[in-house]
Amino acid sequence: MKIQVLFFGITTDLVGSSTLELNIVDVATVADFKKSLKEKYHQLENLNSYAIAVNESYAADNLLLKESDVVAVIPPVSGG
Template sequence: MKIQILFFGITTDLVGASNLDLEITDALTVVGFKNFLKEEYPELKNINSYAIAVNESYAADELALKEGDVIAVIPPVSGG
């Protein structure tokens, strides 16, 4: 299944790209996708938490990913 991943903030620096097109052979849920990311990009383990949005909506861990999904990896945001 083909998916597009968009990285924002510090995740762009940790991964070395702002977006990726990936072919994933296994069906994944959001939590499975997070585990996949940590295996492929160990630098992401340095972030305590990050949100996942699928097709511009924040996604629950149990959401199943589908062909053509656009997944955003959104790190914690702080500001003043």
């Protein structure tokens, strides 16, 4: 199935794009997505953590993804 992936902050630099359309297996959780993303983009392993949002809501690792979902990869934010 196809999903749209949006990258923010440092993840854009690590992946080399702010948006991608990816094909993933038909039955995939957020945890499965994160694992396949790190396999494809090894640079993401340099981040200690990042959040995932699906269709504009933060998502737990056990959420099942659906065709045409929009998945955002959100790095940690720091500021002062």
